[in-house]
Amino acid sequence: MDIKELKKLIKLMKENELTEISVKAGDSYVSLKKGVAGNIVSMPHVVGAPQSSSQIFSSDEKDKMKRPANVIEITAPMVGTFYRAPSPDSDPYVEVGQTIQNGTVLCILEAMKLMNEVKSEISGRIVSILVENAEPVEFGQPLFWVEK
Amino acid sequence: MFNKILVANRGEIALRIIRACRELDIKTVVVYSTADEHSLPVRFADEAICIGKPSPTDSYLNIPAIMSAAEIMDVDAIHPGYGFLAENPHFAEICGSCNIKFIGPSPESIRLLGDKSAAKDTMRSAGVPVIPGSEGVVENEKEALKIAKKIGYPVIIKASYGGGGRGMRVAHNDISLVSSFMTAKTEAEAAFKHGDVYMEKFIENPRHIEVQLLGDDHGNYLYLGERDCSIQRRHQKLLEEAPSPIVTPEMRKYLGEAAVKGARAAKYVNAGTIEFLLDKNNDFYFMEMNTRIQVEHPVTEMVTDIDLIKEQIRIAAGEKLRYKQEDIVINGASIECRINAEDPDNNFMPCAGEIVACNFPGGFGVRIDTHVYQGYKIPPFYDSMIAKLIVHGKTRDEAISILKRTLEEFVIEGVKTTIPLFKRIVRDKTFIESKFDTSYMEKFLK
Numbered sequence: 001m002d003i004k005e006l007k008k009l010i011k012l013m014k015e016n017e018l019t020e021i022s023v024k025a026g027d028s029y030v031s032l033k034k035g036v037a038g039n040i041v042s043m044p045h046v047v048g049a050p051q052s053s054s055q056i057f058s059s060d061e062k063d064k065m066k067r068p069a070n071v072i073e074i075t076a077p078m079v080g081t082f083y084r085a086p087s088p089d090s091d092p093y094v095e096v097g098q099t100i101q102n103g104t105v106l107c108i109l110e111a112m113k114l115m116n117e118v119k120s121e122i123s124g125r126i127v128s129i130l131v132e133n134a135e136p137v138e139f140g141q142p143l144f145w146v147e148k
Numbered sequence: 149m150f151n152k153i154l155v156a157n158r159g160e161i162a163l164r165i166i167r168a169c170r171e172l173d174i175k176t177v178v179v180y181s182t183a184d185e186h187s188l189p190v191r192f193a194d195e196a197i198c199i200g201k202p203s204p205t206d207s208y209l210n211i212p213a214i215m216s217a218a219e220i221m222d223v224d225a226i227h228p229g230y231g232f233l234a235e236n237p238h239f240a241e242i243c244g245s246c247n248i249k250f251i252g253p254s255p256e257s258i259r260l261l262g263d264k265s266a267a268k269d270t271m272r273s274a275g276v277p278v279i280p281g282s283e284g285v286v287e288n289e290k291e292a293l294k295i296a297k298k299i300g301y302p303v304i305i306k307a308s309y310g311g312g313g314r315g316m317r318v319a320h321n322d323i324s325l326v327s328s329f330m331t332a333k334t335e336a337e338a339a340f341k342h343g344d345v346y347m348e349k350f351i352e353n354p355r356h357i358e359v360q361l362l363g364d365d366h367g368n369y370l371y372l373g374e375r376d377c378s379i380q381r382r383h384q385k386l387l388e389e390a391p392s393p394i395v396t397p398e399m400r401k402y403l404g405e406a407a408v409k410g411a412r413a414a415k416y417v418n419a420g421t422i423e424f425l426l427d428k429n430n431d432f433y434f435m436e437m438n439t440r441i442q443v444e445h446p447v448t449e450m451v452t453d454i455d456l457i458k459e460q461i462r463i464a465a466g467e468k469l470r471y472k473q474e475d476i477v478i479n480g481a482s483i484e485c486r487i488n489a490e491d492p493d494n495n496f497m498p499c500a501g502e503i504v505a506c507n508f509p510g511g512f513g514v515r516i517d518t519h520v521y522q523g524y525k526i527p528p529f530y531d532s533m534i535a536k537l538i539v540h541g542k543t544r545d546e547a548i549s550i551l552k553r554t555l556e557e558f559v560i561e562g563v564k565t566t567i568p569l570f571k572r573i574v575r576d577k578t579f580i581e582s583k584f585d586t587s588y589m590e591k592f593l594k
Contacts, residue, residue: 004222079179079199079216111216112246136220138198139213140182 003081003110006030006134030088032133067145072122074144076137080109080116084133092133094144098126106144109137124148149465150174150224150249155193156214157229160519160536161443162189165227168457177221179214181207183527188519195221202529208232211239218248225249225464227457231531234440235262251464253439257416261437265308265346267414271434274413276406279425279433281348292329292347293322299349305329307336308344315339318350351433353587354425356380357392358438359407360448361420362459368469369411371404372452373478375421375444379573381496381589386566387573388444389483390451393544393582394426400478403432410434419445419460443486443536446517450482450540481544483551487518487535489526491564500528504562509554513540513547526563534565544582548574 009032013021022031067073076082084092084107093105100106101123109116128145131137152175155162162178166189169176178193183202190196197220199213200206207213209232218226226243228234228250237258243250252258261267265284272278280299285308286292296303296319305328307315317332319325329345337343360372376392377385391400407422414437421442423435445456454471463469490496506522518535520526526534537554541547555571573579578588 003219007222079197079213079220081220111212112219114212136197138217139200140198 003134006032010134028088068147071127071145071147072124073142074106074118074120074122074146076109076139076141076143077118078109078111078116079139080111080137082131082133082135082137082143083108083110083115084129086115094126094129096126096129100124100126100146118143120146122146122148150461152177152194152221152223152225153251153461154179154214154218154221154223154226154248155189155229156208156226157232157234158184158187158189158208158519158530160517160533161229161441162187163192163519164517165229165457166192168455168461171455172458172461174461177217177223179207179217181529183529186524188521188524197221202527204232204529211242215242215246215248218243219246223248225251225461227251227460228440230440230443235438237262249464251460252418253416253420257414258439260414261416261439263308264306264310264436265344267437268346268434270413271410271437274409276410276413276422276434277432279348279351279435282346284346285344286329286347289326289329292325295347296322296325299347302350302352304348304350305332305345306348307332307340307342308346309340309342310336351425351427353585354378354427355392355394355585356423356435357395357403357426357432358421358423358442359403360445360456361407361411361416361422362456362463362469363411363417363420364463364469365417365466366468367412369408370469370471370473370476371407372448372454372456372476373400374403375447377444378584378586379579379589380586381593385444385486386589387483387485387570388447389481389544389547390447391478391481393481399430399432404473406432406434410437418463419456443533444484446515446536446538447482447484450515450538451478451480452476453479480540480542481547482538482540483544483547484536484538485551485555485570486533486566487537487558487560487570488532488566489534489563490532490566492566492569494564496566498528498532499563499565500526501563502526503534503560505559506561507557507559508535509537509557511550511554513550514538514554515540520560534560534563537570548580 019034100120104120105117106120107118124146127147130142153169155165155178166176176193177195178189179199180190181202197217199217200210233239237255240250240255268278282295302320305317315336317328319328332345333343355378357374359374362370374392375388375390377388379387419441421438424432425435489499502525508516515538520534539547539550541550552574578584
């Protein structure tokens with residue numbers, strides 16, 4: 001299953017307001033669930049005079065959540081597609097509540113078919129994962145909140 | 149036709165491309181560095197994606213980041229604008245292998261024409277007049293001296309992979325030739341990673357006349373007249389006009405047909421410009437071909453009534469050129485001033501900073517291509533051009549009078565600009581009488 005197909009599934013979920021969808025095609029199997037903590041990021045299209053056009057990469061909900069003082073934000077070091085696990089069948093690298101160290105692999109950012117491991121540079125406990133699996137992210141986009 | 153185009157550039161050209169796409173009903177994605185978060189292209193594009201830190205290497209030259217963005221955003225084509233990756237054959241190749249159309253010529257054409265001495269060979273074989281000089285790379289001083297004897301002094305030594313006025317040395321006799329030759333090779337190696345140099349007869353104070361071309365994927369070519377870009381400072385163009393005040397209809401036809409011959413020989417597709425030098429005897433010589441849309445393209449648009457960016461997109465989408473050569477008519481005269489955020493009284497020192505007040509001129513015959521607005525903070529990481537002031541009149545004199553009027557109306561406060569310099573140029577007798585050549589600015593600024 002490639003990113004185009006995954007995006008079609010996400011679109012299908014949004015359009016039909018589904019909370020869960022599973023698809024098996026040959027050897028591929030994908031299960032997408034709308035999480036409790038976050039939403040599938042909608043893509044508002046704002047048309048008009050020089051205000052910001054599409055704010056695809058920052059959802060209003062995330063901006064409204066105030067980051068507590070002792071929480072560090074880990075942001076995307078590059079543009080790519082965010083994956084929670086090394087492969088569709090594996091367990092995610094990290095979960096909310098997990099303790100991490102300097103060097104812990106947090107996720108994969110895929111760019112041009114190359115899988116880049118994103119490693120933590122700090123230690124602490126993950127309090128929030130801010131993006132969904134297979135979501136495109138831009139440079140600097142917040143990915144994790146880590147409590148020291 | 150394309151569904152979505154990624155604009156791999158910034159500033160006024162990014163906005164220019166977005167506008168053409170809008171009119172063609174094509175969705176736009178712009179990539180940007182963190183420094184350009186509040187820029188107009190980011191606000192006007194349908195979608196925008198941040199790809200890196202301000203430095204061009206991290207952002208606008210960052211091929212993996214740009215291709216990743218293209219993939220994520222599901223684009224069909226990329227417009228590279230000018231500068232940055234516009235003439236990078238490697239980038240054009242990668243687009244091709246990712247099945248994304250690069251809006252421009254093929255990687256092979258870019259590569260061929262980027263090698264200045266190979267480009268010259270191609271033109272020479274096609275029957276385009278070239279500056280007398282070495283046939284290809286000059287290997288050593290002995291060869292250099294032989295060639296200089298044949299073509300006569302003064303001569304200029306140029307880096308094969310240079311361009312834009314960089315990596316060149318002039319020699320007036322045998323002694324200076326030997327030292328200039330060695331220095332030129334060393335400089336070329338350092339600046340362009342290739343120490344190859346070639347030699348040419350040095351043309352003193354030429355005029356710089358360039359021809360705008362369009363070529364489609366079906367073997368059709370058009371020339372859209374010439375631009376006179378002789379007003380330059382340190383090989384950077386300041387003011388350009390179309391048509392050239394000293395080119396007659398016969399010269400226009402001769403130049404245009406020569407340019408088409410050259411483009412055809414290079415198998416060139418899409419928009420391109422062939423630069424010629426005109427010497428004191430009114431002889432033309434091929435200098436180089438620019439394999440991109442150029443900064444000064446608007447003056448050609450004003451006199452031909454043809455939207456060059458839309459034509460680029462159409463050509464890239466596989467369409468045939470929709471004009472025949474006889475359809476191309478030059479109407480009136482157009483002049484463009486590149487307004488830079490630089491201090492003309494302080495050696496043109498670039499001025500980053502906030503534009504606290506801003507009034508753009510308007511009215512009949514006026515076009516402003518700009519990405520700045522009141523409150524905009526000019527980032528220090530990129531070139532200093534903030535606006536292009538373009539005027540169009542029925543005659544060159546009318547264009548000059550519109551230019552005078554608009555320069556008075558053009559207010560930018562908070563940063564120094566080159567507007568005062570243009571106000572002086574526009575009143576100068578030599579400029580008004582079109583008696584200038586590429587040495588004009590240097591003399592004017594003394």
